Amino acid sequence: MIVxxxxxxxxxxxxxxxxxxxxxxLVKMGHRVLVETQAGVGSxxxxxxxxxxxxxxxxDANTVFGEAEMVVKVKEPQPTECELLRKDQVCFTYFHFAAxxxxxxxxxxxxxxxxxxxxxxxxxxxxxxxxxxxxxxxxMSVQEGAKYLEKPMMGRGILLGGIxxxxxxxxxxxxxxxxxxxxxxxxxxxxxxxxxxxxxLDRLRYLNDVMPANVQTLFSDPQLIDHHLxxxxxVIGAVLIPGARCPVLVKRDHLKTMKPGAVIVDVGVDQxxxxxxxxxxxxxxxxxxxxxxxxxxxxxxxxxVGRTSTYGLCNATLPYVKRLxxxxxxxxxxxxxxxxxxxxxxxxxxxxxxxxxxxxxxxEALTL
Numbered sequence: 001m002i003v004x005x006x007x008x009x010x011x012x013x014x015x016x017x018x019x020x021x022x023x024x025x026l027v028k029m030g031h032r033v034l035v036e037t038q039a040g041v042g043s044x045x046x047x048x049x050x051x052x053x054x055x056x057x058x059x060d061a062n063t064v065f066g067e068a069e070m071v072v073k074v075k076e077p078q079p080t081e082c083e084l085l086r087k088d089q090v091c092f093t094y095f096h097f098a099a100x101x102x103x104x105x106x107x108x109x110x111x112x113x114x115x116x117x118x119x120x121x122x123x124x125x126x127x128x129x130x131x132x133x134x135x136x137x138x139x140m141s142v143q144e145g146a147k148y149l150e151k152p153m154m155g156r157g158i159l160l161g162g163i164x165x166x167x168x169x170x171x172x173x174x175x176x177x178x179x180x181x182x183x184x185x186x187x188x189x190x191x192x193x194x195x196x197x198x199x200x201l202d203r204l205r206y207l208n209d210v211m212p213a214n215v216q217t218l219f220s221d222p223q224l225i226d227h228h229l230x231x232x233x234x235v236i237g238a239v240l241i242p243g244a245r246c247p248v249l250v251k252r253d254h255l256k257t258m259k260p261g262a263v264i265v266d267v268g269v270d271q272x273x274x275x276x277x278x279x280x281x282x283x284x285x286x287x288x289x290x291x292x293x294x295x296x297x298x299x300x301x302x303x304x305v306g307r308t309s310t311y312g313l314c315n316a317t318l319p320y321v322k323r324l325x326x327x328x329x330x331x332x333x334x335x336x337x338x339x340x341x342x343x344x345x346x347x348x349x350x351x352x353x354x355x356x357x358x359x360x361x362x363x364e365a366l367t368l
Contacts, residue, residue: 004068014306138182161191
């Protein structure tokens with residue numbers, strides 16, 4: 001199979017879909033690997049690193065999309081890339097369709113096979129390709145939140161962990177999954193008072209056992225959210241419904257009850273976010289104010305730590321890339337229902353029910 005890797009064009013996206021060692025594995029298996037020039041530079045990989053292992057470096061994305069049978073990316077295809085997708089071509093990347101109707105319609109129009117990292121499941125029912133980036137985003141959410149609590153950043157002027165004799169910040173984490181767990185660990189490690197909320201009691205029991213003493217676990221209900229938003233200095237939105245839009249937990253009216261200079265970091269912004277007033281931002285302009293509350297909505301947070309994120313992502317995706325390349329997507333997905341669950345769009349047909357319901361579009365169960 002011809003496997004293609006393009007340079008990511010989303011603003012400040014420094015990750016790459018395949019590292020040189022991954023390209024080497026594919027080449028040794030008899031596949032051709034095309035890599036757009038400079039694709040790996042943001043993660044510290046030069047064109048020569050790919051050429052040394054047998055990949056072919058090509059001058060532009062048009063060549064990759066034009067020749068590759070499968071394109072391996074990191075972020076969802078941007079509008080110019082959607083126009084390059086071909087009928088029957090496999091595109092393996094993060095899509096987050098539920099947050100972007102235009103993207104959904106563009107990929108449907110292309111006729112490609114869209115396999116979304118974020119909806120692939122393993123035998124345990126977890127999301128193995130979302131997990132590493134959720135780990136990164138969870139840890140980063142506290143780093144960024146701590147920075148924007150500083151007064152020059154329009155925050156409250158609070159040190160997250162406080163000092164002896166001065167109380168620490170209160171951090172409210174909405175969601176106890178991978179993002180929320182990592183956020184709570186980092187915030188607690190810095191000395192903050194942490195409230196971690198979820199609706200899964202079994203998960204809360206587990207977190208209560210493993211978290212340090214300065215993390216309090218609570219069942220998430222609207223009244224408790226109302227109460228803890230009032231006292232929160234930093235709110236981390238860590239809510240996920242796989243493939244679907246995030247439920248809105250922080251309403252516009254809540255902002256008026258929050259402390260001036262409080263910070264919201266909504267990690268689920270690429271799935272619509274759990275804060276009603278959140279919108280996607282970039283690393284160039286990461287924040288904006290609504291009712292004196294700082295909103296941080298960068299939709300590709302892990303892209304800022306491209307080298308760490310690329311290694312973490314490719315460690316998880318490479319086994320799937322190798323199977324897709326060797327077996328073809330049809331055989332690979334028939335043998336692995338969890339991989340088949342990643343096919344959200346199949347040759348012009350929307351196969352993800354949650355995305356269809358989000359936009360009022362028709363859908364069909366996947367047929368291979």
